[in-house]
Amino acid sequence: MKRKWALLMAGVMAFGMAMTGSAAEAETNTDLSGTLEVWGWTTDPEYQIEAFEKAYPNVTVNYTMIGTDYDTKMQTIVDNRTEGPDVFYADVKTVKNYIESDAWETLTDDPYNIDVSDSEDYTVKLGSDSDGNVKALSYQATPGGFWYKRDLAKKYLGTDDPDEISEMLSTTEGMLDVAEKLKEGSNGETHMFASYKDLWQFANYGMRSVAWVDGNKFQMDDYIPEFFDLAKTVRDNDYDAKIDTWSEAWYASCADDSVFGYAEPTWGLQYVIQTGAPDSEGNWGIASMPAAYFNGGSYLGVYQESQNKELAAEYVKFVCTNKDFLTQYANDKGDYTSLKSVNKEIADSGYEESWCAGQNTFKFFSDQMDKINTDIVTKYDDTIGNLMLNNVDLYLNGQLDKDAAIAQFKDDVASNYRRLDVE
Known part of the structure; x- marks a missing residue:
């Protein structure tokens, strides 16, 4: 897609990002190592996993894509607290089921302490329980x-x-x-x-x-x-x-x-x-x-029964809060992200969506964000x-x-x- 990214890409260069293929190679971290099991129902995580493995070259992520019975299988695993993935995804229509089932770790508490101050407020709210504990995060906001x-x-x-x-x-x-x-x-x-x-x-x-x-x-x-x-x-x-x-x-x-x-x-x-x-x-x-x-959106969290929780939390943190990655994700996919700063920079950069004859779709969606009701x-x-x-x-x-x-x-x-x- 031909988009005008002059100001944005200047910012990207300042972040020190390296663009390789379809995913961003953020600054590498060789301190962490291990293997993660991630489950979902679409091909979307494949892009995220590619970028994560480049940023964490000593980590291998095994992705399992389950078909139409994904939520039935996942809910059964959660309800019985049986062995499953380290990280699993949920659609917005089921995210509250898993939260009420206490399926995920609290991401903003010790030892994970994920900073969600830059995340779009409604995505944090939807991923939180009734006491405000953040259980799941998203990499996208989805105003319509x-x-x-x-x-x-x-x-x-x-x-x-x-x-x-x-x-x-x-x-x-x-x-x-x-x-x-x-x-x-x-x-x-x-x-x-x-x-x-x-x-x-x-x-x-x-x-x-x-x-x-x-x-x-x-x-x-x-x-x-x-x-x-x-x-x-x-x-x-x-x-x-x-x-x-x-x-x-x-x-x-x-x-x-x-x-x-x-x-x-x-x-x-x-x-x-x-x-x-x-x-x-x-x-x-x-x-x-x-x-x-708004409509839709994918959320992910760290499964309570995971034996690899800190590494799993690092994956969630990268996919949902890493500014370098989400800037590149927006560049490659044209999708609106879950980070306020990324969305604002792109909207303010004079973004032009070629599929929409140059319309600044990021500005359009940013203008809708404050009006949506997720209560x-x-x-x-x-x-x-x-x-x-x-x-x-x-x-x-x-x-x-x-x-x-x-x-x-x-x-x-x-x-x-x-x-x-x-x-």
């Missing part, structure tokens, strides 16, 4: 926006400027107005969204204001009935292409004119757009939506959110009316979590 196709924006909206598109999408009504313009201008060929569920990507942590669960009590946010209405408006007006998220058709829609854009976080560029439309560099922009939100995150979010969407589907398909679908949603929550008080 609306990734749109510039050629379609010019053709049907008269502009592809991110600020102007953001203004159009600043309210729910404005967002629906844009959807109607796209529909009319394209004779129904271009849809605003791939699926109405794209709206849940931002509404989940953008429009809700209370957690699903408080103590043992289930709480349904006042916004939820509004979301049922919004979903029906989108579906009834043909504003979505009715494509399932993560399906082959969903990825393929990135490369044609059937879908205008996608509500995705920082990693949407790398894992959605570049995967689905590898020849579309320069045709994208990112705009804000009616509410700021409502719980370990129940993924399951309860999916139960709700299942009943939205029943409503949209005409199998249940709105009131019946909401009542069924509550019944489903009660069935899945019998200890919760569901009214």
Whole structure:
């Protein structure tokens, strides 16, 4: 990717980094040696391990990538305190499960004393228990926006400027107005969204204001009935292409004119757009939506039963707090990091994302950071959110009316979590 890094790379040179291949070779440390076992569910750690082994040449990291049953296997190991990895990763949707299971060491206490003062505040909060003990850290922060196709924006909206598109999408009504313009201008060929569920990507942590669960009590946010209405408006007006998220058709829609854009976080560029439309560099922009939100993020910590905890903590420290490494990671991957200083330096450097026609995506995400609300995150979010969407589907398909679908949603929550008080 062709990006302008004049100021940033000057800073990188000052750090004394050496760029070798796809990973940064930070100043080497030969004092530590040993072997680490690291577990995860994606290929992402491979980049991190390559950089870590270059910085710590006497350490070998064995990485085990587990498939779709990763969390089931990991939770079983944690619950039974059986032998497992030294370090393991968790998605934001499961990180609270492992924290409440006391699966990880406290990273900011002796003997590890990892400094998290430069880490984005919400990532530290999500990786901490109810007493504020930091159990897991992330290498990325994941604020979101609306990734749109510039050629379609010019053709049907008269502009592809991110600020102007953001203004159009600043309210729910404005967002629906844009959807109607796209529909009319394209004779129904271009849809605003791939699926109405794209709206849940931002509404989940953008429009809700209370957690699903408080103590043992289930709480349904006042916004939820509004979301049922919004979903029906989108579906009834043909504003979505009715494509399932993560399906082959969903990825393929990135490369044609059937879908205008996608509500995705920082990693949407790398894992959605570049995967689905590898020849579309320069045709994208990112705009804000009616509410700021975040989605996803990988966290990692030191397993309580590890026999190699201090070396494991050094790995977590390197991946999540090493400024040299995370600067190079941002350079190579275009991903927004978990370090405030790195994000600020890149945003202030005049960063230009070639996939977004030179838009400073780091500045965009930095502007969203202070607006996102992570206070409502719980370990129940993924399951309860999916139960709700299942009943939205029943409503949209005409199998249940709105009131019946909401009542069924509550019944489903009660069935899945019998200890919760569901009214």
